[in-house]
Amino acid sequence: MTQPPPALAALAAVDAAGLREILLEVCSSPTWAAAVAASRPWSDRAELLAANAKAMAELSAADLHDAMAGHARIGAPKPGDAVSEREQAGVRGADRALLDELRAANAAYEAKFGHVFLICATGRTAAGMLDALRERLPNDPAAEAETVRGELRRINDLRLGRLLDAS
Template sequence: MTQPATPASTTLDRVNAVEDGELDTLLLEICSSPTWAKLVRLARPFRDETALHSANANAMAALGTADLLDAMAGHARIGTPKPGDATSEREQAGVAGAEQQLLDALAAANASYEEKFGHVFLICATGRTAETMFAAIRERYPNDAATEREIVRGELGKINDIRLDRLLHES
C-alpha cells in the first residue's frame, strides 16, 4: 500500500517535472547565482528532500568567487531588509525593534566590512537578533578574504536550505 503524498512530496514532484526555464526562475529566487541554479537543476530528479539539499550542498561547493558574488548580490545588507521583500523582511526579523544605536553600529560595521571584502556581510540571519549579527560581523572582520569566502559559502548554503524548505512546504 502506498502512502498518500505529502505536500512536500507533491511539490517535489512538481519541481522534478517543471520545464528547465521555469525551474531556473524558481531557483534564482532562492539563490541569485545562475551557476548554482543550473547545478541544482541538473541534479534532478530529486527522490526526496535530502537529495534536494544535497544538490544545494554540491552546487555551493562548486561555486567560484564570481558565482559567490552573484549569490550575495541577491541579499540585502544586514540591518536593512529590502522594503516590500517578504523573504528579506522575514529572514531579518531579528533587527525589528532593535535600538537605533545598535542599528547605527551595525550599519557602520557593514560599511567597514564591505570596504574590506568588496561585498555585503552575509550571514544566515534567520532566528538571529541584531545583537548576535553585530557580534558576528565584528568576529569575522579580522578574517582574510579566503577564510571569509568559505564562511560566506557555508552561510549561503544554510540560507538556501531554509529557502528550499519554504519552497517545498509553503507552495
C-alpha cells in the same frame, strides 16, 4: 520505488525556464541554479539539499558574488521584499544605536571584503548579527569566502525547505 513527496515531484516537473526562475529566487547565482536544476529529479528533500551543498561547494569567487548580490545588507531588509523582511526579522525593533553600530560595521566589512556581510539571519537578533560580523571582520579573504559559502548554503537550505513546505 518510493515516490518523492508531491511538492518535490511538482518542483522537479517544472519546465527548465520555470525551474531556473524559481531557483534564482532561492539563490541569485545562475551557476548555482543551473547545477541544482541539472541534478533533478530529486527522490527526497535530503537529495535536493545535497544538490544545494554540492552546487555551493563548486561555486567560483565570481559565482559567490552573484549569489551575494541577491541579499540585502544586514540591518536593512529590502522594503516590500517579504523574504528579506522575514529573514531579517531580528532587526525589527532594534534600537537606533544598535542599528547605527550595525551600519558602521557593515561599511567596514564591505570596505575590506568588497561585498555585503552575509549571514543566515533567520532566528538571529540584531545584536547577534553584529557580534558575528565583528567576529568575522578579522578573517582573511579566503577564510571569509568559505564562511560566506557556508552561510549561503544554510540560507538556501531554509529557502528550499520553505519552497517545498509552501507547495
